Amino acid sequence: MAGGDVATLADAAALGQYLTQIPAGEPVAVESVGDGGPPDPAISAVGLFHPSAGSAQFVCAGPDVAQSADERGRALVAALGGRTLVGHDVKALAEWWLARGGTLPPVEDTAVVAYLLNPARTNYKLEEVCAELLGEGPGIARPGTRGKWIWDLWAMAPRALAEVGLERLYEDVERPLIGVLAEMERHGIRVDQARLGEFSRELEVHLERTTKEIFGLAGEEFNIGSPKQLAYILFEKLKLPVVKRTKTGYSTDADVLEQLALGHELPARIIEHRTLAKLKSTYADALPTLVNPTTGRIHTSFNQLVAATGRLSSSAPNLQNIPVRTELGRRIRAAFVPEAGRRFLAADYSQIELRILAHVSGEESLIEAFRRGEDIHARTASEVFGVPLDAVTPEQRDIAKTTNFSVIYGVTAFGLSRGLDISPKQAQEFLDRFFARHPKVKAYLARTVKEGRERGFVATLLGRRRYLPELRSGNPNLRGFGERMATNAPIQGTAADLVKIAMVRMAAELRAHRLETRMLLQVHDELLFEVPTGEVERLRALATEVMESAVSLDVPLRVDVKVGDDWAAV
DNA sequence: CACTAGTGCAA
DNA sequence: TATTGCACTAGTG
Numbered sequence: 001m002a003g004g005d006v007a008t009l010a011d012a013a014a015l016g017q018y019l020t021q022i023p024a025g026e027p028v029a030v031e032s033v034g035d036g037g038p039p040d041p042a043i044s045a046v047g048l049f050h051p052s053a054g055s056a057q058f059v060c061a062g063p064d065v066a067q068s069a070d071e072r073g074r075a076l077v078a079a080l081g082g083r084t085l086v087g088h089d090v091k092a093l094a095e096w097w098l099a100r101g102g103t104l105p106p107v108e109d110t111a112v113v114a115y116l117l118n119p120a121r122t123n124y125k126l127e128e129v130c131a132e133l134l135g136e137g138p139g140i141a142r143p144g145t146r147g148k149w150i151w152d153l154w155a156m157a158p159r160a161l162a163e164v165g166l167e168r169l170y171e172d173v174e175r176p177l178i179g180v181l182a183e184m185e186r187h188g189i190r191v192d193q194a195r196l197g198e199f200s201r202e203l204e205v206h207l208e209r210t211t212k213e214i215f216g217l218a219g220e221e222f223n224i225g226s227p228k229q230l231a232y233i234l235f236e237k238l239k240l241p242v243v244k245r246t247k248t249g250y251s252t253d254a255d256v257l258e259q260l261a262l263g264h265e266l267p268a269r270i271i272e273h274r275t276l277a278k279l280k281s282t283y284a285d286a287l288p289t290l291v292n293p294t295t296g297r298i299h300t301s302f303n304q305l306v307a308a309t310g311r312l313s314s315s316a317p318n319l320q321n322i323p324v325r326t327e328l329g330r331r332i333r334a335a336f337v338p339e340a341g342r343r344f345l346a347a348d349y350s351q352i353e354l355r356i357l358a359h360v361s362g363e364e365s366l367i368e369a370f371r372r373g374e375d376i377h378a379r380t381a382s383e384v385f386g387v388p389l390d391a392v393t394p395e396q397r398d399i400a401k402t403t404n405f406s407v408i409y410g411v412t413a414f415g416l417s418r419g420l421d422i423s424p425k426q427a428q429e430f431l432d433r434f435f436a437r438h439p440k441v442k443a444y445l446a447r448t449v450k451e452g453r454e455r456g457f458v459a460t461l462l463g464r465r466r467y468l469p470e471l472r473s474g475n476p477n478l479r480g481f482g483e484r485m486a487t488n489a490p491i492q493g494t495a496a497d498l499v500k501i502a503m504v505r506m507a508a509e510l511r512a513h514r515l516e517t518r519m520l521l522q523v524h525d526e527l528l529f530e531v532p533t534g535e536v537e538r539l540r541a542l543a544t545e546v547m548e549s550a551v552s553l554d555v556p557l558r559v560d561v562k563v564g565d566d567w568a569a570v
Numbered sequence: 571c572a573c574t575a576g577t578g579c580a581a
Numbered sequence: 582t583a584t585t586g587c588a589c590t591a592g593t594g
Contacts (some may be wrong), residue, residue, distance in 0.1 A: 018579080227576055246576065253577060278578060307585060311581085318587045321580035353581090409583040411594045419583070424593085480582080492581090496585095524581040540583050545594055 004036065037063070111305055112155040112174045116166050120308040133160065159444050165463045173500050174304070180507040180519070181302040181312075187531075188297030189319070189520045193288045195335040196375075200284040203276050210273045213557070217266040224273055227252050233266075238265060275328065283323065283332040290317050302522065309489045310464045310496040312522055320523045322567070336567035338530045343563055345517075345536060346570035347543040350558040351376055352495045353408050359553040360461065360490065361444035365437065370555040377401040378566035383437040403434055407441065408491055410484030445487050452486040460493035498557075499525060502550040509542055528567070536563055 070184040079329045114121075117133065121446060134152050161167045218237070222229045234240045240260050244251040254274070260267035290298050303313045312319040322336070323329025336345050354376060358366035369379040374389070380391040381400035392400075399420055406416045417427035435442040452458040453471040466489040470482025510517055517535050521528040527547070531539045540561050547559045564570035 135585080160578075223591075226592080228591075247590060248575070251576085274578080278589075282587095286589085303586095311585060313586050315587060318580085320577090321577060321587065325580085406583060409585095411583045412584040424582090477582090484583065485585095492585065495581095526581085 062475050068482070096303060109175055109178065110154045110157065112178065113161060113170065114153065115305040116464065117160055117164065118210075118467055119305075119310055119464065120468075135510065164465065166465075169462050169497070173497065173504060176504045176507075177500055180503055181304060181423060183507070184519055184521070185301060187518050187520065188292065188295055188299040190297050190337055190339060191287055191291060192335045192337050194289060195333070196284050196288055197218065199331050199335070200280055203280040207273065207276050207280065210269055210276065212272060214266065214269045217264075217269060223271065224382050225277065234260065238264065238266065240267075275326075279328060279332060286333070287317060287332075295367055300521075307496075308485075310460065310465055310493040310500075311524060312496070312500075314521075319521055324568075330568040334566045334568035340530050342530050342565060343536055343565055344570045345529045345531045345539050345543065345561060345563050346526055346567075347529070347547055347559050347561045348407065349495075349499070349547065350560055352498065352525045352557070353491050354404055355553065355555045355557060356409060356491050356494045356498075357441065357444075358555045359545060360494070361438075361441045362554070363438050363440040363444075366441070367555050373558075377404060380404055380434070380437075384433045390443065399430065403430055407431075407434065407445075408488060410445070410487035412480075448490060449483050449486050450480075458486045458490050460497050462494070462497045464493050464497060466490075466493065495525060498550050499527075502547045503527065505546050505550065506543065509546060511544075515539070528570070531563075 079433065114133065121132075133156070158167075161170050200225075211224065214224055216231045218239075218303045220233075222233060224230060227246075228249065234252065235242055235250045240263070243256045243259050244249055244253070248481065252270075254271060257267040257271050261271070280348045287298065292299055298319070300314045300319045301316050303315060306313045314322075320521050325330050328342045336344075348399045351370075354366070355370055358370055365379075365383065366376070369376050375397075377400045378389060378392045378397050380403065381387075381396040384400060384403070385392070385396050387396070403416065404421050406419060409415075411419070411431075413424050413428035413431055416431060417424040419426060420430075448458055449471065452468050456469065456471075457467045459464045459465050466485070468482045468486050468489075470478050471486060473482065499522065503519065506519060509515075510519070515535055515538070517529050517539050519527060520530050527543065529539060529543070540563070544559050544561055550557065562570040
């Protein structure tokens with residue numbers, strides 16, 4: 001867009017269209033709301049966008065550091081809304097900013113600092129962050145205040161990070177990651193809309209049939225999607241046994257329905273209906289509406305400031321919860337496809353959290369098992385059940401697998417009993433045997449909780465903190481929550497640190513080698529790439545090498561790489 | 571239109 | 582009475 005052009009940004013769609021016309025990396029200035037005067041850094045009145053197809057990635061200044069880039073874009077549009085007031089000499093504004101030599105505080109970077117200083121902060125409203133970090137009163141956003149606060153926060157960042165030993169995590173990981181994520185968002189991922197449309201119609205047919213069966217079995221028509229109406233049918237009309245209650249009434253969740261299904265045909269049909277409705281409404285019908293008309297691809301937002309443990313999250317749409325476990329669900333995943341001449345390559349860390357547990361606890365039996373490349377769940381089963389490795393039954397392995405994961409979550413015997421569908425007494429026995437065989441895991445968990453209580457926070461291997469005031473609560477319930485978070489956060493968070501390091505390094509490698517491969521998605525322990533066919537073998541080696549060497553632990557990291565022509569095939 | 575509750579999808 | 586998320590529908594105000 002040439003300088004002097006007037007953009008009319010009356011709605012989100014118009015803004016999206018406008019932004020997609022701008023070359024990548026070229027900053028674009030958009031006037032903020034209600035401010036007729038010249039750009040004033042004290043008011044932080046100018047937002048600089050990196051054009052991210054379909055949505056705006058605010059990289060500098062902006063009305064509210066609290067919001068995600070996506071929200072800020074929407075807030076801006078809303079504030080402009082109805083009025084066609086933008087219309088600036090975009091080029092002149094951009095030049096104005098560049099001429100200042102970067103003297104405006106980069107808001108994304110500042111927000112990441114605030115996140116690192118306390119990732120568990122539940123609300124990134126700028127006022128609250130500043131109140132806490134700068135010791136200033138919250139609340140009153142007088143004109144000019146926000147800009148000053150961003151300045152102050154940015155100015156204190158080096159000292160604040162140094163105080164808690166987070167300079168490296170910031171400089172080497174979180175800050176470089178901002179650009180990596182922006183690039184991934186901007187690139188987007190292709191979906192085969194025809195496949196989704198066809199699947200949606202199939203689901204519709206199934207749903208109609210299931211609905212009829214349900215009404216027949218219930219003896220009347222009702223809204224199957226309403227837990228309240230369903231509860232009336234199941235527990236009052238049909239008098240089925242009440243298994244579980246919610247705060248407000250009878251529970252009708254999948255667990256409950258599965259139990260009820262043993263004694264009646266209806267609950268099974270409800271489960272089926274729920275499965276189909278979920279796939280149709282959340283995925284098959286929703287995803288095509290999010291395809292950007294300009295790029296023909298879906299552009300998620302990767303949220304860097306949301307998860308209390310340091311993980312990323314994904315929204316609008318969430319591409320970190322695309323179904324994979326059932327055949328039907330995989331039909332959705334199979335609609336994500338590479339461009340012609342390219343393939344998908346997925347690289348995922350094998351049992352990353354258990355490996356981290358082995359490392360941080362120093363538990364020899366786990367470390368040795370990983371070093372030998374053994375099947376870790378079978379190994380656990382062998383130890384806990386006291387049978388030779390090759391005599392472990394699939395059932396025993398399953399129990400061990402659930403127990404392994406449960407320990408990472410800080411589970412209680414009661415929780416494990418639910419997960420394994422056994423009695424709490426039996427579950428307690430499993431846990432006792434597990435800890436007897438893994439004494440250092442037990443010691444590590446106890447130590448972590450104790451240190452968390454004494455210091456007020458727990459930390460990942462790279463120093464990322466999670467503050468847990470709950471650990472000092474007199475309320476046993478709340479304290480229990482705190483203790484489970486305390487045992488889980490360092491492990492989940494260390495995994496997040498590690499994957500982020502791998503992402504930053506992968507992005508650097510792709511660039512350095514001038515590869516055409518693009519990183520598309522991160523799903524916690526997995527990276528998805530779109531790879532020209534000619535680069536596949538090179539990428540396989542590169543991803544394996546970079547990801548496995550992201551950090552050096554007492555156990556090897558293992559990465560599994562799969563290549564395929566849709567996301568269900570990798 | 572904003573909000574909560576219940577539910578279910580992923581790692 | 583298992584960790585971290587996001588989003589759907591129903592229902593309320």
